[in-house]
Amino acid sequence: MQTNSQFAVAIHILSLLACYPGEPLTSETIAGSVTTNPVVIRRILGSLRRAGLVTSQPGNGGGWKLTKEPGTISLRDAYTALQSGSCFALAPKPPNEKCLVGCSLQQILQDVFEETEAAMTAHLASLTIGDIVARL
Amino acid sequence: MQTNSQFAVAIHILSLLACYPGEPLTSETIAGSVTTNPVVIRRILGSLRRAGLVTSQPGNGGGWKLTKEPGTISLRDAYTALQSGSCFALAPKPPNEKCLVGCSLQQILQDVFEETEAAMTAHLASLTIGDIVARL
DNA sequence: CAATCCGTAACTGATTGGGTTACATATCGT
DNA sequence: ACGATATGTAACCCAATCAGTTACGGATTG
Numbered sequence: 001m002q003t004n005s006q007f008a009v010a011i012h013i014l015s016l017l018a019c020y021p022g023e024p025l026t027s028e029t030i031a032g033s034v035t036t037n038p039v040v041i042r043r044i045l046g047s048l049r050r051a052g053l054v055t056s057q058p059g060n061g062g063g064w065k066l067t068k069e070p071g072t073i074s075l076r077d078a079y080t081a082l083q084s085g086s087c088f089a090l091a092p093k094p095p096n097e098k099c100l101v102g103c104s105l106q107q108i109l110q111d112v113f114e115e116t117e118a119a120m121t122a123h124l125a126s127l128t129i130g131d132i133v134a135r136l
Numbered sequence: 137m138q139t140n141s142q143f144a145v146a147i148h149i150l151s152l153l154a155c156y157p158g159e160p161l162t163s164e165t166i167a168g169s170v171t172t173n174p175v176v177i178r179r180i181l182g183s184l185r186r187a188g189l190v191t192s193q194p195g196n197g198g199g200w201k202l203t204k205e206p207g208t209i210s211l212r213d214a215y216t217a218l219q220s221g222s223c224f225a226l227a228p229k230p231p232n233e234k235c236l237v238g239c240s241l242q243q244i245l246q247d248v249f250e251e252t253e254a255a256m257t258a259h260l261a262s263l264t265i266g267d268i269v270a271r272l
Numbered sequence: 273c274a275a276t277c278c279g280t281a282a283c284t285g286a287t288t289g290g291g292t293t294a295c296a297t298a299t300c301g302t
Numbered sequence: 303a304c305g306a307t308a309t310g311t312a313a314c315c316c317a318a319t320c321a322g323t324t325a326c327g328g329a330t331t332g
Contacts, residue, residue: 003139003225006322008245012227014236026277033235034227037322042279057332075248087223087256089139091148091170092290099169101152101272108271109144112211116259120223123255127248132281135244136237140289162308173291178310194309195299228321 009034010044010078014129015136017054024063041115044082051081058080071130078129087120088113144153145170146180146214149217150157151272153190155208180218187217207266214265223256224249 012034017025027038027045034041045064048054053073054064066073090109095102148170152163163174163181170177181200184190189209190200202209226245231238 003221003223005225005227006320007224007278008226008249011248012231012241014240015241016235019237020185028277033232033238034229035229035232035238038277039323040321042277046210046279049213056278057330058276058328060274060276061331062277062329065280085139087139088143090144091141091172092170095148096169099152101155102148102171103168104272105148105151105268106262108268109147112147112263112268113144116256118257120154120252123252132244132248136240142289143328164308169311174308175292176290178308179290182310192309193299194297196305196307197300198298198308200309 004084006044006047006082006084007079009036009128010048011075011132013041013044014048014053014070015132016079016131017064017066018133019136020133022065024057024061024065026063030064044132047081047083049111051077053077053081059096066086066129069130070133071128073129075127075129075132076125079121079124083096086087086113086117088116140220141181142183142218143215144218145172145177146184146218146267147211147268149177149180149200150184150189150202150206150209150214151268153200153202154265154269157272158201160193160197160201162199164199183217183219184214187213189217202265203251205266206269207264209265210258210261211263211265211268215257215260222249222253224252 013030016030016033028047031038031041045054045056049056052067055067056062056064071094088107095105097103148165152169163177166181167174167177181190181192185192188203191203192198192200200268226242231241233239
């Protein structure tokens with residue numbers, strides 16, 4: 001499956017910022033650590049900023065900082081900030097309406113996927129950026 | 137995120153087979169319910185067969201059947217049968233080795249992703265095809 | 273006002289996934 | 303034995319997606 005790596009990069013970014021508290025890091029500096037292009041970093045940081053996890057400061061001496069203590073930022077916060085969709089997807093075309101099974105299955109699948117993802121994010125909620133940094 | 141829909145289709149297939157116990161269904165019949173091409177169905181059924189969840193019979197009057205009772209087939213069985221990879225992915229390029237954070241983060245991320253997916257599949261293990269069919 | 277950095281649009285190349293065609297192989301009924 | 307039927311794959315096409323990149327406008331600092 002082609003899964004995007006935004007979540008992994010987001011955790012990387014947040015951990016990096018947590019390691020340099022107070023000191024704003026530029027997207028270029030972060031990109032140097034992640035080994036990618038600054039724009040890729042800024043795209044992800046944009047999502048994290050919209051979720052209120054980081055702040056940015058343009059101009060000379062600017063950069064990015066965390067808005068909260070690393071211990072109060074859960075991995076679920078980062079995950080939902082990206083809103084890069086679900087792990088699961090329904091079939092591209094809806095099932096045959098003449099089939100009794102397929103007809104009612106849609107809603108059931110949707111519910112199951114939702115529950116399953118909730119189980120996953122519940123685990124993510126139990127881990128914070130502080131925990132990650134502590135493991136380094 | 138671009139997620140493949142094989143898991144959804146697999147559940148659809150297994151539920152359908154569960155609804156017609158003993159009676160073999162052809163990939164064409166199943167495709168008619170899912171609204172897709174028979175080959176797409178056969179590809180997924182191939183994975184399910186390799187995992188021992190279904191059997192196939194070629195030739196006239198052939199088709200597909202479950203090998204077990206629907207109540208003994210968990211959604212995790214279907215999920216792992218597809219082995220369509222993880223929900224999460226590491227960044228395409230490894231982090232900068234000169235960065236102390238990025239350097240040790242790789243392994244931590246891998247562990248976290250593994251734990252998180254385990255939490256997810258644990259929930260999938262608690263649901264069976266029998267449960268799905270019962271909800272129809 | 274010059275240097276720096278964010279913010280975002282636009283484009284590219286590679287990868288992937290669903291859909292499709294085609295064909296070899298196996299089985300059943302007559 | 304033979305024709306009909308269905309599986310099992312390989313091969314290909316097209317659309318969508320993602321990481322990466324270039325470009326440029328706007329904000330801030332000194």
